[in-house]
Amino acid sequence: MGRIMHLAVSLDIASATGQTSLTFAEIDGFVRKAEAAGVDMVVISDSGPNGEPSTSPFEATTLIAALATATEKIGLVASASTLAHQPYTLARRFASLDIISHGRTGWNVTTAQNPREAANFSRPEGFSDDDFRRRAREFINIVRLLWISWEHDALLFDKASGRFHDPDKMHLANFTGEFFSVRGPLNVARSPQDRPLLVMSGLAETEFDFASRRADLVLLDKREPSDARAACDEIKRRAYDAGRDPMTIRVLTVADARPERDGGILEALCRSSGCDGIVLAVQPRAAALEDFVERLLPELKRHGFAETQPGKTLRDRLGLGEDGRP
Numbered sequence: 001m002g003r004i005m006h007l008a009v010s011l012d013i014a015s016a017t018g019q020t021s022l023t024f025a026e027i028d029g030f031v032r033k034a035e036a037a038g039v040d041m042v043v044i045s046d047s048g049p050n051g052e053p054s055t056s057p058f059e060a061t062t063l064i065a066a067l068a069t070a071t072e073k074i075g076l077v078a079s080a081s082t083l084a085h086q087p088y089t090l091a092r093r094f095a096s097l098d099i100i101s102h103g104r105t106g107w108n109v110t111t112a113q114n115p116r117e118a119a120n121f122s123r124p125e126g127f128s129d130d131d132f133r134r135r136a137r138e139f140i141n142i143v144r145l146l147w148i149s150w151e152h153d154a155l156l157f158d159k160a161s162g163r164f165h166d167p168d169k170m171h172l173a174n175f176t177g178e179f180f181s182v183r184g185p186l187n188v189a190r191s192p193q194d195r196p197l198l199v200m201s202g203l204a205e206t207e208f209d210f211a212s213r214r215a216d217l218v219l220l221d222k223r224e225p226s227d228a229r230a231a232c233d234e235i236k237r238r239a240y241d242a243g244r245d246p247m248t249i250r251v252l253t254v255a256d257a258r259p260e261r262d263g264g265i266l267e268a269l270c271r272s273s274g275c276d277g278i279v280l281a282v283q284p285r286a287a288a289l290e291d292f293v294e295r296l297l298p299e300l301k302r303h304g305f306a307e308t309q310p311g312k313t314l315r316d317r318l319g320l321g322e323d324g325r326p
Contacts (some may be wrong), residue, residue, distance in 0.1 A: 005270050006277025006318060007305040008075075008252060009034055009292070010043045010219075013063070013284050014054035021056045022284050024066065030289045031067050034074060037297045038306030040317045041075025042067075043108055043199070043219070043279065052116075056284075061093055068101035075314035077106035077199055082135065083117050087142035088182055094196045095147060095188040103313030106197030106217065107143070111136045111207055135179045137210055140198065142182050144214065145173040147195040149185030193313035197320075201254075205231075212238035216320055218251045219279055228253040228273035250318050254279040257292050263299030270305075276318075278305070 011030075013022055031042055044067075046060045060078040067076055076097075080090055090107070097105045111133050118126040127135065151169035173184030200211045201219035211218050212235045220228050232253075236246035253273045255266065257280040270278045282292050300306060309319050 006040045008041045008279040010279050010281040012045045013056040014048040033293045043077040045079035075104050079108040082139040087139050091143040091146035098191040098196045103192030106199045108199040110202035112202045138177045146186040150190045152190050193315045213242050220253045225272035232275050250276045252277045252279045257282045263303035267303040
């Protein structure tokens with residue numbers, strides 16, 4: 001029996017100009033069918049190519065909140081920008097989403113800068129690439145600290161004694177950095193899965209070290225199998241060198257779900273990449289969703305994908321334990 005090959009689906013709901021946007025009913029139906037087939041998670045993003053404005057009426061985190069109430073098992077990961085939010089509000093949003101979904105959510109963060117985005121958030125001049133990367137890393141570190149503000153049994157809600165919480169089990173962030181200052185704690189209880197998953201994508205090689213220390217899941221964007229294997233090995237080696245068990249990080253390689261792809265080709269791609277699974281990018285068109293569900297998903301199951309591990313949370317599905325380290 002071979003190793004488990006995890007299967008994820010990437011869906012960028014930002015339609016191309018002149019293309020009809022997916023309706024909520026179409027997205028909901030697709031995610032339900034993916035769940036029924038055993039897909040581990042769906043990664044939702046809402047940004048057009050090269051920073052083009054999205055024509056979709058949906059924002060990714062709001063969408064996964066709705067999908068969380070319509071599903072029971074599939075992981076729900078949303079992309080959210082470090083420019084469009086403050087660390088405290090984004091940490092609170094994903095912590096809340098994780099409670100709504102009973103431990104099935106993750107935040108997909110990319111350290112690539114959208115050239116159009118800064119002008120919408122009081123920074124018309126934008127950031128230098130180096131400033132943007134340093135700011136993003138600081139942002140991520142704060143979010144991770146806030147997610148572990150409360151120990152699992154810190155909230156008492158004891159009316160008789162008037163004790164809301166155990167103060168010894170509440171942890172302030174007290175973070176002061178180059179770009180942000182955040183006291184904490186987060187005003188949301190500890191996540192059902194310890195922390196929402198931190199997913200990192202769009203990484204340059206210079207970012208492997210940070211990802212190896214912080215990410216739960218890394219998505220390697222459409223690399224050749226040999227390149228993906230080298231990147232996967234490097235990320236896990238750096239995790240080990242940093243004192244982290246490499247088994248607490250998963251690496252998936254991203255590929256397009258094109259019509260000419262079949263289960264055998266994708267199994268070979270996954271195994272030759274040395275990664276823990278594959279992420280298939282599906283075009284946001286009704287016909288592409290139908291082709292994936294009706295044709296490709298059954299083939300993928302025949303080739304050993306979507307054999308999930310027991311458990312209720314997204315960490316369980318990916319075989320990841322709790323890792324509350326800041």
